[in-house]
Amino acid sequence: MNVLDCIIIGGGPSGLSASLTLGRARRNIALFDDGTNRNRVTQASHGFISRDGIEPQAFKEIAFKELENYPSVSYFTATVTEIIKDIDNERFTVKTSTSEEFVSEKIILATGIQEIFTIPSIRKFYGKSLFSCPYCDGWEQKDKPLVVIAEKEEHVLHLTKLIYNWSQDLVVLTNGVQLSKEGKIELQKHNIKIISEKIKDLIGNDGYLQKIEFETGATTIRSGGFVAPSYYRPNQFAEKLGCEIHENGKVITDGVGRTTQKNVYIAGETERTKPSSLMISAAKGNKAAVSVNTDLTMERF
Numbered sequence: 090m091n092v093l094d095c096i097i098i099g100g101g102p103s104g105l106s107a108s109l110t111l112g113r114a115r116r117n118i119a120l121f122d123d124g125t126n127r128n129r130v131t132q133a134s135h136g137f138i139s140r141d142g143i144e145p146q147a148f149k150e151i152a153f154k155e156l157e158n159y160p161s162v163s164y165f166t167a168t169v170t171e172i173i174k175d176i177d178n179e180r181f182t183v184k185t186s187t188s189e190e191f192v193s194e195k196i197i198l199a200t201g202i203q204e205i206f207t208i209p210s211i212r213k214f215y216g217k218s219l220f221s222c223p224y225c226d227g228w229e230q231k232d233k234p235l236v237v238i239a240e241k242e243e244h245v246l247h248l249t250k251l252i253y254n255w256s257q258d259l260v261v262l263t264n265g266v267q268l269s270k271e272g273k274i275e276l277q278k279h280n281i282k283i284i285s286e287k288i289k290d291l292i293g294n295d296g297y298l299q300k301i302e303f304e305t306g307a308t309t310i311r312s313g314g315f316v317a318p319s320y321y322r323p324n325q326f327a328e329k330l331g332c333e334i335h336e337n338g339k340v341i342t343d344g345v346g347r348t349t350q351k352n353v354y355i356a357g358e359t360e361r362t363k364p365s366s367l368m369i370s371a372a373k374g375n376k377a378a379v380s381v382n383t384d385l386t387m388e389r390f
């Protein structure tokens with residue numbers, strides 16, 4: 090049986106960067122990706138130096154092309170459905186949606202996170218005119234008539250203050266939640282309108298927001314804006330493998346990708362169940378890969 094050095098699950102920037110590092114370290118690895126990266130809904134990614142404005146699929150294709158230079162790296166378009174560990178965590182059997190099985194000494198979980206929206210119609214606009222990260226998409230929205238949609242007061246205040254840097258033409262929608270008196274005053278003194286009525290629907294064309302309709306029948310015209318989703322880990326591989334998880338959802342690591350389970354490493358957004366960026370995720374993939382390679386080297390020397 091061919092036992093791989095490492096299997097990497099997830100071909101976002103974290104998994105791709107981990108694959109490159111391990112390929113260059115001459116490790117036999119397999120990378121699996123099923124194309125469910127959460128930024129697939131957007132047309133352009135920003136802020137990754139030398140790749141500013143790149144289309145997400147093009148970013149992945151350049152990375153896959155680079156990986157072709159390293160013969161010990163194999164790439165599979167497949168969903169990993171199960172990871173079975175042996176009793177000592179010495180071997181992991183990875184099963185895929187294509188009914189194949191692969192065995193590896195080490196695993197890097199780089200499967201990302203996904204959003205939950207309390208208003209489902211946000212999905213229709215997410216990535217084209219509604220966004221969650223101003224560092225990613227604020228520049229393109231600058232000085233436009235924007236909406237900030239958030240329900241928890243701490244999210245409302247944080248996101249609105251942040252977005253105010255890009256546009257001062259802001260309407261805040263809390264979807265039925267009343268802000269505290271202090272919270273309202275803080276925003277209103279910057280001429281920010283707060284609408285706390287329940288949202289009925291978001292209306293627009295081809296992903297571009299035009300107006301928001303409230304349950305009262307009132308509407309407000311806005312061309313786009315920012316939302317505060319909550320996030321979850323789409324598969325529970327870290328949990329199923331027995332990795333210790335902090336009550337805030339963060340998988341406990343040594344800071345460079347090693348989880349509390351021997352031979353199980355983690356990289357990218359899935360570690361903290363929090364959004365970050367292409368650059369930070371790629372860096373985390375690199376760190377986890379260095380940990381994998383260091384451990385393999387020391388164990389075998």
Ligand SMILES: Cc1cc2nc3c(=O)[nH]c(=O)nc-3n(C[C@H](O)[C@H](O)[C@H](O)COP(=O)(O)OP(=O)(O)OC[C@H]3O[C@@H](n4cnc5c(N)ncnc54)[C@H](O)[C@@H]3O)c2cc1C
Pocket residue numbers: 098099100101102103104121122123124125126127128129130131133134135136137167168169170199200201202215216220221222224225226323324356357358359364365366367368370
């Ligand atoms: C609308 C939007 C716009 C964004 N714009 C920017 C931007 O401009 N600049 C920026 O820096 N960041 C941006 N981001 C954030 C950026 O996309 C993330 O920070 C980054 O992609 C996280 O990298 P990751 O490797 O952790 O996860 P992901 O990129 O989500 O990759 C995880 C990968 O794992 C794969 N996967 C998951 N489960 C399985 C499985 N069971 N089997 C096989 N494969 C699996 C998925 O297919 C996916 O490709 C944006 C995000 C969104 C939603």
